[in-house]
Amino acid sequence: MARSHQIVIIGGGAAGISTAASLLRRNPDLDIAIVEPSTVHYYQPGFTLVGAGTDSLERMTRSEARYIPEGATWIQEAASGVRPGDNRVDLASGEELAYEHLVACPGVVLDWQRIEGLPDTLGTNGVCSNYAPETAPYTWQCVQDFTGGRAIFTQPPMPIKCPGAPQKAAYLAADYFRRHGVDAEVEFDLAAGKIFGVDFYVPALERVAExxxxxxxxxDHLVAVDGANRQATFEAVGEGEEPERVTRTFxxxxxxxxxxxxxxxxxSPLANENGYIEVDPTTxxxxRFxxxxxxxxAGSTPNSKTAAxxxxxxxxxxxxxLARLEGRPFPGAYDGYASCPLTTRYGKVLNAEFTYGGKPVSTLPLEPRxxxxxxxxxNRHxxxxxxxxxxxxxxxxxxGHRPRA
Ligand SMILES: Cc1cc2nc3c(=O)[nH]c(=O)nc-3n(C[C@H](O)[C@H](O)[C@H](O)COP(=O)(O)OP(=O)(O)OC[C@H]3O[C@@H](n4cnc5c(N)ncnc54)[C@H](O)[C@@H]3O)c2cc1C
Structure with a gap:
């Protein structure tokens, strides 16, 4: 017979642990299982600072066990499927887990293989990325080792987690090069048509880049990398135009x-047509389930994918x-809040906060741009x-946060 829990949470990252802890604060008697294979928990927003040499990966890494809330059961395994029609989660071991309620938050995966040649060269030949704990320290090495020439920073089509992180890496590296008198040609190539998804912040960020x-x-988005020859191939994706490939050296x-x-x-049946778990953006x-x-x-909500x-x-x-368990109306509504602390240079951050529809808000009573x-x-502490x-x-x-414009 399948092991059974009142609430099964898939993923013990930022979302899974916060939700489990929040539930148990409200009702310590709940029977909650967290399915999470990893023994470590990363503070991923800190990867940008690791790549900029202002922080260490060790400081961003803690033991997962320390954050499993008291009263929750940790199932240290990966989920391999969900059958919401049967209220079952399949585990990689072949075991199945029954639930009364499911909270699905396994995050997103990094699709390195969708860029031709990238998996073979990532972490060597000056090809780096702040997006994974294994690769963020190499960004800092590359920045320090850079003696001049062309430094290219890329951003793929949305959605990605922390959409501001690619430009943060570019700003910090450019600032480092200037402070160290390195003659650099810095390029930021992005698939999007504007520098940031929320118009309110666009002019300020364009000025930062300038x-x-x-x-x-x-x-312009990266489609192939030839690390040994230091060549990156981009596809220009102008609307209504034939994609055009251009190769540049880096x-x-x-x-x-x-x-x-x-x-x-x-x-799984939980997914929408884009593969994200289809939920009501407010509740x-x-x-469907x-x-x-x-x-x-991993959720389908059209907010910026951030820990914030x-x-x-x-x-x-x-x-x-909890309201559903107790037959009460839903008390909570999510307004799409997200925040992106853009490290515009060493020692400075522009904190972009906004809700659904790109409406700017701020937590502190300060001009956010x-x-x-x-x-x-x-951001640092x-x-x-x-x-x-x-x-x-x-x-x-x-x-709490208040509207800005
Ligand atoms: C470089 C970088 C910079 C960022 N900067 C910021 C920032 O400045 N501000 C900000 O707010 N956010 C930032 N973020 C984004 C933020 O870290 C994520 O949005 C946040 O962690 C999302 O939480 P999550 O729980 O959905 O996913 P995660 O925190 O990624 O957790 C997912 C969990 O699911 C687990 N899992 C995966 N597969 C399975 C499976 N099969 N079964 C069970 N468990 C599974 C994983 O091990 C992981 O623990 C940044 C991220 C990166 C990479």
Whole structure:
């Protein structure tokens, strides 16, 4: 007979741990199992600082066991499928797990293989990426070793987690080169048609790129890398035009990989046509399976995929799931909040906060389009503290924000 739990959470990352902790704070008697194979938990927003040499990977890595909330059962395995019609999760070991309620939050996978030649050269030949813990330290090595020439930073088509992270890497590297007198031609090539998804922040960020002398190439996305010959091939994706391939040489190439939900999610009945877990954008309840909820990067909600978004989604899922258990109306509504602390140069951050529809908001009563030292400090020290000590323990602080424009 299948092992059974009242609530099964798939994924013990930012979303899974925050939701479990939030649920258990509300009701310590709940029977919750967290399916999570990893023994370590990363503070992924810190990877940008690892790539910039201002922080170490060790500081961004903690033991998963430390964050499994008291009272929850940790099933240290990977899910390999979900059968929501039968209320079952399949585990990689072949075992199946029965649930009354499901919270699905396994994050997204990094699709390195969708860029031809990339898996063979990533981590060598000046090809680096802040997106994985294995590769972020090499970014810092590449930046330090760069003696001049062309440094290319790429951004694939959306959605990706932390859409601001590719340009953060470019700004910090350009700033480092300038401070060290290195003659660099810095390029930012992005598949999108504008530098940031929220118009309110676009002029300020265009000015930041210009201040660094960065050449921004829109609708241009990386399709192949030849590491040994230091050549990157891009496809220009102008609307209504035939895609055109252009190959450029590089001395440093920082790649942001395309991303998507794990295959078993894409193939499950939980997925929408794009492979993401289809939930109502406000209640975070599945649109077809009432006893299932999803949040975080694998969810279909059209917010910016960030830990900041998860911080506000987790209490909504916890509150709504409990209400369903108790036959009450849903108390929680997610407004699409996300925040992207853009490291515009060493010591300065522009913190872009916004909700659904690209409506700018801010938590602090400060002009959000300004690069600030205070925000650098908050990003470097305050936000990791908020993550490890507040969010992952199910506390719901700093969830208020006010409209800006
Ligand atoms: C370079 C970089 C910079 C970023 N910068 C910021 C930032 O400045 N601000 C910000 O708010 N956010 C930032 N983010 C994004 C943020 O880290 C993610 O949005 C957030 O972690 C999403 O939470 P999640 O729980 O959905 O996914 P994750 O935190 O990735 O967790 C998913 C979990 O699911 C587990 N899992 C995977 N497969 C399975 C399976 N088959 N079965 C069970 N479990 C599974 C994984 O092991 C993992 O623990 C950044 C991310 C990166 C990579």
């Amino acid at each position: 201040s660094h002398g960065i050449q921004v190439n829109y609708q 001395d440093l190439l920082h790649v942001t990989p395309p991303q998507s939900p794990p295959d078993w999610v894409k193939q 975070l309840q599945h649109t 009432d006893n299932a909820f999803a949040l975080g990067d 978004a998860v911080r506000l989604q987790a209490p909504v899922v916890a509150g709504n799931l 300004k690069e600030r030292r205070l925000m650098w400090w908050i 305050g936000l990791p503290m908020l993550y490890w000590n507040v969010m992952l323990s199910g506390r719901e602080w700093l969830s």
